[in-house]
Amino acid sequence: MTYATCLACRECGREFPLEPLHVCDFCFGPLEVAYDHDGIQSKITRERIESGPRSIWRYIDLLPVDEDFIVDLNVGWTPLLKADRLAERLGMRELWIKNDTCNPSWSFKDRVVAVASSRARQLGFQTLACASTGNLANSVSAHAARAGMEAIVFIPHDLEAGKVLGSAVYNPTIVSVNGSYDDVNRLCSELADNRHWAFVNINVRPYYAEGSRTLAYEVAEQLGWRAPRQVVAPMASGSLFTKIHKGFQEFQEYGLIEESPVRMIGAQAEGCSPITTAWRNETTNIRPVKPNTIAKSLAIGNPADGYYALKTMKRTDGGSTAVTDPEVVEGIQMLAECEGVFAETAGGVTIAGLRQAIETGQIDPDETTVAFITGGGLKTADAVVEHVTQPIPVEGTLQSFEDAFAEAPQAVGVGG
């Protein structure tokens, strides 16, 4: 049985039942799941977790879902790679890559949707819904298929066909909204109030957001039950960023890892960096922006959790970065060339942000650092297609090969 007890307002603290609610009726602050900490404390141990499944559900004691309702696509327990070659290139001593490209629909969204869809099932919903331009829709469609639920996905009318495919294959209902990005926002916010659908990041958002904590749990466990000293994570709404920190804090509170501070560094693309801009201006007032970046998965101009992300940075002596689109591409290439991990543009933001954080002194290169790679590169192949190695054309003869190979700039000396 879940140890979730209620939803609590992050602003005024008022409590609400565990229902599909996301905003406090009194002050309109965001709601967050609250837990019976004593109950969790009495039950949770390293051994109990280690004996669980190799997925996010090994942490079910810490999630707002009862076991009978789990929608299981085997999400999570993704690799934590020691990135020695990339560390050397960046002048770091110990760098780890949390590779969440290995999830079932190739992004970290599977973590949040797994929890949201499971809780939605527990709440009696038959339909999962979302507004999305990519990763979220892919994951909602996949989880609905797995659960035997209906899926309704709202997309802007001008979304590229390739991005629709990753959802369409699971046969959801896809609604193409003839309007701007803001129009889709408004329509879905209204529908979430009027329809008995579980909009994963609207009316069941408090449960959805909880899934991100599993990233921190896994990292701590995979590091041998310890927290890293520093973290670099991409920021869109800011929710992932704050929940990663919360995850490390919880493990410390439950005595699963030793108490040690984790410095949280956020990464955004310059073309959509409202949180970093506020950080640099030393204000918690976030000014919404119109996104203009190749890092589409981070293109949230009005981030719902930006204020809380800023508070997390301040509390952890952290920081925030913003990188240009060419730097994003460089980041993707560096990660791929050094570590064999092909990330989407958000991963490029993370790696370029890591480099910027080192250059600006926000990160100590001698401390243990984890960088979170949140989505697979094939999702945003267009961003790098012009920048990658081109084939060497040859005829089917040895001479043709020898001539071309000798002149190719990237040719390597192959023994024998």
Next chain:
Amino acid sequence: MATRRVRFTFEGDAVKEPVIYLVGHEFEVVTNIRMADVEHDFGWVVLELDGDHDEIDRALAWVEAKGVRIDPVAGDVVES
């Protein structure tokens, strides 16, 4: 009757205009402010609007034409 929860973001000269007062004056809409933070050249207000659905739409279109950004209280819900 309908209820809409929205966030107004004001920048520049829009901060100085009594936009919320005028919404209640010019339209059959009741405004109820729940949270706000306003600085000299920037501010946001989270409020509830009560009224006929179409009248709220008209009021919001008028507010937007004044240069005020309008968002759902939950922020952007369209994610990648």
